[in-house]
Each structure stands twice: as structure tokens, then as C-alpha cells.
Amino acid sequence: MAKVLVTGGTGKTGSRVASLLRENSMPVRVASRHPASDATSQFFDWTQKDTWPSALDGVTSAYLVAPTGGDPARIMSEFVSAAKEAGVQRFVLLSASQAPRGGPAMGKVHQLLYDGDAEWAVLRPSWFMQNFSGSLHLKTILEENRIYSAAADGRVRFIDAQDIAACAVAALTSATPLNSDVVLTGPEAISFSEVAGFIGDAAGRTITYERLTAAELKAMHEARGLNTFVATILAQMDEGLASGAESQVTEGVQQLTGRSPRPFSEFTAENAGVWKL
Numbered sequence: 001m002a003k004v005l006v007t008g009g010t011g012k013t014g015s016r017v018a019s020l021l022r023e024n025s026m027p028v029r030v031a032s033r034h035p036a037s038d039a040t041s042q043f044f045d046w047t048q049k050d051t052w053p054s055a056l057d058g059v060t061s062a063y064l065v066a067p068t069g070g071d072p073a074r075i076m077s078e079f080v081s082a083a084k085e086a087g088v089q090r091f092v093l094l095s096a097s098q099a100p101r102g103g104p105a106m107g108k109v110h111q112l113l114y115d116g117d118a119e120w121a122v123l124r125p126s127w128f129m130q131n132f133s134g135s136l137h138l139k140t141i142l143e144e145n146r147i148y149s150a151a152a153d154g155r156v157r158f159i160d161a162q163d164i165a166a167c168a169v170a171a172l173t174s175a176t177p178l179n180s181d182v183v184l185t186g187p188e189a190i191s192f193s194e195v196a197g198f199i200g201d202a203a204g205r206t207i208t209y210e211r212l213t214a215a216e217l218k219a220m221h222e223a224r225g226l227n228t229f230v231a232t233i234l235a236q237m238d239e240g241l242a243s244g245a246e247s248q249v250t251e252g253v254q255q256l257t258g259r260s261p262r263p264f265s266e267f268t269a270e271n272a273g274v275w276k277l
């Protein structure tokens with residue numbers, strides 16, 4: 001049976017893609033720099049090419065999650081070539097709603113798949129709900145009862161990583177390849193005030209949304225150890241939310257999975273324990 005390589009296997013979407021494939025009894029190889037100690041997980045580092053051949057051995061399709069830090073385009077393009085030579089026939093790339101084909105970073109990998117002869121799909125999700133249950137916002141929620149953003153009253157079509165994973169599995173396993181990109185969103189666009197309300201209700205205490213300017217948010221990211229380049233990009237992306245850059249919902253999840261995406265209220269109810277003190 002076809003074996004699926006899942007890169008980013010310890011991450012928000014990759015771990016869920018691997019679980020869903022296992023639930024469907026699909027052979028899977030889960031790759032990352034911190035693999036679990038089971039037979040289907042293995043060490044893989046995008047930046048160490050000697051880890052590629054064993055990751056690709058016997059694989060016919062691959063879920064691609066970019067390495068963190070730096071521009072991933074060159075290394076991912078080289079990997080796609082190596083994977084095709086090793087027999088991989090289908091690629092599903094995790095990109096982002098704001099990363100169009102031909103643009104920088106993942107946009108270049110998207111272009112490569114579009115121009116190539118392999119089967120492909122590019123998933124372009126909006127912002128993940130899991131940013132509030134993980135690193136980006138969890139610390140300030142737990143330590144200050146606050147969520148910081150430069151989004152003003154901008155509404156965001158947050159998506160659950162579980163829905164992205166379900167779309168990835170559909171794109172990896174469908175009889176006919178998608179050979180297209182799809183923008184994935186949650187079912188509604190909500191403001192950061194509403195986000196704070198949902199999380200506060202789940203946590204059982206008041207969580208406040210603190211509006212920052214982009215300059216203040218950049219300074220905050222830098223104070224928390226991010227380099228200036230990353231801090232600037234993150235602050236600019238937040239500022240873009242104010243003008244509605246992430247406010248239009250799409251039918252992408254419904255099209256790929258046949259069901260509606262999960263609302264934010266379901267995510268907070270399910271993860272309430274994460275925000276409790």
C-alpha cells in the first residue's frame with residue numbers, strides 16, 4: 001500500500017495528519033528533528049540532506065511543511081526533485097493564505113509544483129486557532145490574562161489545525177489529484193475581542209484584548225527574543241488584519257472534506273484546560 005511521508009510530523013498540522021492517516025490504516029512515515037520513539041517516526045532535518053534518502057524510501061506521496069527559520073524555497077525545491085527521483089508521485093504543500101503562487105518562500109515551491117509533472121495540491125490556510133493554545137499567545141494569556149495584537153477591530157477567519165489536517169489527508173489520498181491550490185478558512189471571521197471573550201469563557205476568567213500599534217507589537221516580539229526581521233514581519237501581518245486581509249471565509253474545507261469547518265467556540269470548549277490556571 002502507498003506510504004505517506006509527513007514532514008513537520010511533530011507540528012500543529014503534521015501531527016494531526018499522521019494521526020488521521022494511522023486511523024485510516026494508511027502506512028505513514030512521520031519525519032521531524034524530534035521524532036517519537038515508535039517504528040513509524042524517524043529523524044529528518046530539511047537542512048541535512050543525508051537524512052532525506054531514508055525518509056523517502058518506499059514513499060509515494062508527501063506532506064510538505066517548511067522548515068522554520070530562513071527562506072525554505074531552495075531546500076524544498078531540491079527535496080521535491082530528490083523525492084520525485086525516489087518515486088514520490090504526489091505532493092501536498094502547506095503554504096498560507098497570504099502566500100500566492102510565484103511569491104516569495106512557499107510561493108516559489110507552489111510555482112515549482114504548478115510547473116512540474118507530479119500530482120500536487122497546495123493548502124493555503126488562514127491563521128490557526130492553535131496559535132492561542134500554543135506559543136504565540138498562550139504565554140500572555142496564562143501570565144497576564146491578555147492577548148496582544150495590532151489587528152484593531154479586524155476580523156480573522158481562524159481555522160482549526162484539525163480541519164487543515166483533514167484537508168491534507170483528502171488531498172493526499174483522493175483517487176484524482178487536486179492539482180490546484182485552495183484557501184482554507186474557518187466558518188466565520190471574528191475579532192480579537194471576540195477571541196478574548198471565547199477564551200475567557202472557556203478559562204473561567206476575564207481575558208482582555210490589548211490593542212497595540214505595529215511598532216509596539218514589533219518591540220514586544222523583540223523583547224521576547226525574536227530577531228528584528230521576524231518581529232517586523234509578524235507585526236506587519238497583524239497590522240494587515242486591521243484592514244480585513246483575513247476576513248473572507250471560503251468553502252475550501254467543505255470542498256475537500258465534505259463537511260463544515262469547526263467554529264472557534266468548539267475549539268475553545270475542547271481546549272479549555274489549556275487556559276485554566
Ligand SMILES: NC(=O)c1ccc[n+]([C@@H]2O[C@H](COP(=O)([O-])OP(=O)(O)OC[C@H]3O[C@@H](n4cnc5c(N)ncnc54)[C@H](OP(=O)(O)O)[C@@H]3O)[C@@H](O)[C@H]2O)c1
Nearest residue numbers: 008009010011012032033034045046066067068096127128
Ligand atoms: N500558525 C499559523 O497561523 C499559520 C497560518 C498559515 C500558514 N502557516 C504555515 O504553516 C507552517 C507551519 O507553521 P507552524 O507555526 O504551525 O509550525 P508547526 O507545524 O507547528 O511546527 C513546525 C514543524 O516543522 C518541523 N521542523 C522545523 N524545522 C525543521 C527542520 N529543519 N527539519 C525538519 N523539520 C523541521 C518541526 O519539528 P521539529 O522541531 O521536531 O523538527 C515541526 O514539526 C509554516 O510554513 C507557516 O507559514 C501557519
